[in-house]
Amino acid sequence: MFKNHLKIAWRSLKKQPFFTFLNILGLSIGMAGGLLVSLYIYEELSFDTMFADADRIHRINVDVKFGGTESEMAEASAPMAETMVTDFPQVELATRFNTVGSTLIRKEGTQKNTRETHTTFVDQSFFKMFGLDVLEGNMASALTEPNTLVLTETAAKKHFGNNSALGKTVILNNTGTFTVTGIIPDLPKNSFLRDYSIFMSMAGLEDAQEADWTSNNYYTFIKLIPKANILDLQQPLQDMVGKYVIPFAQRYFPGITLEQFEAAGNRLHYYTIALTDIHLNSDLSDEMSANSSLQNIYILGLVGLFLVLLASVNFMNLSTAHSLKRGKEVGIRKTLGSTRSKLLQQFLTESGLITFISLVFALVLTLVALPLFNILAGRAIEIPFSKPLFWIVLLGTTVVLGIASGSYPAFFMSRFIPSKVLKGMGNMKTGGGNIRNVLVIFQFTISVFLIVSTIVVYHQLEFIQNKDLGYSKGQVLIIENAFAAGDDAHVIKEEIRQLGQVANVTLTGFLPTPSIRSNTSFFIDGSTEQEDAINMQVWTVDMDYLPTMGLQLVAGRDFNKAFTADSTGVIVNEAAVKILGKTPKEALGMRLSNDLGQENPSFSKIIGVIKDFHYETLRKDIGAVSLSIGDSRGSMAVKLNTAEYATSLASIEQIWNKLAPGQPFSYRFMDDAFNTTYQAEQKLGQIFMVFTSLSIIIACLGLFGLAAFNAEKRTKEIGVRKVLGASVSQITYKLTIDFLKLVAIAILISLPIGWYAMNQWLQDFSYRISIGWEVFAMAALLAVTIAIITVSYQSIKAAIVNPVRSLRTE
Amino acid sequence: MLLQLKNIFKWVNSGGQRIFLLKDINLDVEEGEFISIMGPSGSGKSTLLNVIGMLDGFNEGEYQFLDESVHHLKEKYRSNLYKEYIGFVFQSYHLLDDLTVRENLEMPLLYKKFKAAERKAMVADMLDRFQIVGKKDLFPAQLSGGQQQLVGVARALISNPKLILADEPTGNLNSQQSEEIMQLFKKLNEQDGVTIIQVTHSEKNAAYGSRIINLLDGRKV
Ligand SMILES: Nc1ncnc2c1ncn2[C@@H]1O[C@H](COP(=O)(O)OP(=O)(O)OP(=O)(O)O)[C@@H](O)[C@H]1O
């Protein structure tokens, strides 16, 4: 019986190629979209779960409020790790990371450096903590000695080719000599270590051995013994503040107690986050790798669901519309004795067949789209063909989808009463029409909602891009790793300044783009009262910083070579002045100190106040910053006075190569650096864009099909109207307006929803756009235009047919 | 002279061959004539009627309608011409199922930009004249075949055409119903001076007309 159903189903699909094509195209696009989103979400949820005992690993976070500023960090103090292992029986193991960011590396005996973007110091317990093994070398001894390091397989290949890297010596940043003592496999793409390629022994880092409880510079991971409960650890963890941190702080604040510390409105709070929660639930400013957010997962999940729903709705719509044509078939079958359940089976077989054919196409589409999607999403997702679970879920979903979308048309059609349908189509003209209209409204509601969302995301991104940041990021070239030139960095700076296209140059590691920076506490004019403390970032800059960055003074003056005392002067931003409770004018001349507890405390005088500038992402408020003169060579920023980058770049590179031979010349434009900060949003924007387009395509396919059936159904009417004098444009209008009414209703429904949802999304940004009516006007216009284009093709086609022909078909 | 066909040829190409639908048709129609076109099935009667009604084109020859050369006219002008002067009656009535009798009658007026009040008056007048006032709010499916055709004729007449083209107007009706329609045509022709060209298979119906044209294989005989 089933075989017979299948045979008939196949024939019936072949008989209506247009209908079958639309249906399969819509379904396979929707299914492919749904599949992509599912794979992506699965990947995101799987982050860091591959490590052995991942469920027992946690990271220590620190939440600190001191001297007017608050910060939440993923890093703890150096002695924390070992103290936890000794003090707490539940803690089996602890591992610290101290990341150093990008590093220049070369083999001993060569001159040419290459750059590795993610480098870190790590404790020897690293291997045991994450259940890693070495491919080459000895795990037990690797990373025990100072000046040893471990490379990932890819990094080893990159620097040593086919020769074994083990035992070889490399030079890092032209200064440190390290021996390679192990090669480990590449770290999984869906782990927080995915980008790290060089792991240096923590044994060589002096700072790491000191018991400094107040600087938080170490990512600290602990592993619990089996069955231990992490909640039981929270109180003992917090108690460490009174037990270790306060006694240590007494060297700066003699006699201070925990009570005094807290009474002054300060706070130091230690807590843990599970390793597997980090990727989706943690968004601190100093994460080891860029994380994603649960919110994005929800958003994408919703979008994926929408796509599948849209496709399914399409299917129902096209099938019921099409049923008008099949009414006669049902009538004849019924008069010949077919029962309703047989007809149901027949129709369900047909929809099942369509769904499965679509599944095949969806898989092909996904395979083709996946590499592009991976680039877009920054992942290495694969279709898990070899996993039985994948197939079970996939086939299960397909069956459900087939039944869900097939059952309504099947019930609808099998209900036809033969005497009526055989008399002609007249009585069935509205067959399923109302439900079809509702479904079209539903589809367009989703599409318009997605359009609104896309527009808002893009507007916000554009807003960020064009926002007055308080400094000028245009035409600024940044030479990275300027320190590689050693003392010659200053010579290079002066030579570049001589170039005609160069307006100014500054040498500093502190650029107004987001990066990990620490706060320092200052006391004001000799007071050791904690209320008078201010927590500020200290940026070491040179005399040319303000003009190069385009920072604006609101009071006082810029650094000046003529004043020798400027080496101890500082320029602060308005945010700092506000914390001090002064006006910019009043703040001038105030003296700040960060080493009051020590023997010869030093003071710096405020000589200028600059306008606040956005050095962090626009998600965050602006904190206190002070600039002081020093020798920081992290990078060199060159302000060009021309947009002709190419020639300037060539001249600058020439100078670099002359004075820093063998050192890689690596540069970026500040614009781009700024843009990478918003990559997450940009990706979200692009992903939105892709899925919005897909949903619109699906909705349009449906509308196209419906318009075709509608035009066909009304052939006779159109003919009569034309004979009675209707013009082509009148007919086209009449056929189109019916659909536009539906689209209009959809727009009315989706706009408030879109407004609400996108306002929620915008709450994440401290600086954001307000959603104006233009957004809705644009979305509405777009939806209407797309609908008109889709429908009018069919309408015009129907309207220009010679009525003689359409009236003959009777 | 209302219209004049001179050496009209119409053909279609099928499989590299020319199939002639109309061959060398010459026809003069004076205002006020009542003409019946007869001939076996497939002889080209409907085709000829459609050419006269400007619903269909032709390949060769000349067609003058009220001294306008139809073959030279632009599509838009041509459609204005027939909108204004020609009314159609069909064998299968071709009323719109979704519209009531009143709305069906009103439809041609909508396309001729009459004002609402005018339309109302004209529709009321027609309902009255055809004595179907009581049926004005019914749908076509609720009428008998004869009543439907009555509405069809009323609809063709509502904008006062000079010429009515009827393709087997009584083909679906019984003899009594068809008699009524023929009487109506005759009255329109004689009292209102409406020119009528009808296609018919029935000698009896043809006799109502003043002239009979016989077609065979697309040629006048
Ligand atoms: N577009 C066309 N392509 C091919 N052949 C056509 C076309 N239109 C009409 N014909 C043919 O032209 C001939 C005349 O058709 P027409 O409809 O005018 O006949 P008729 O005299 O009205 O017949 P009936 O009495 O059955 O209505 C028929 O043989 C028909 O098959």
Ligand SMILES: [Mg+2]
């Ligand atoms: Mg005919």
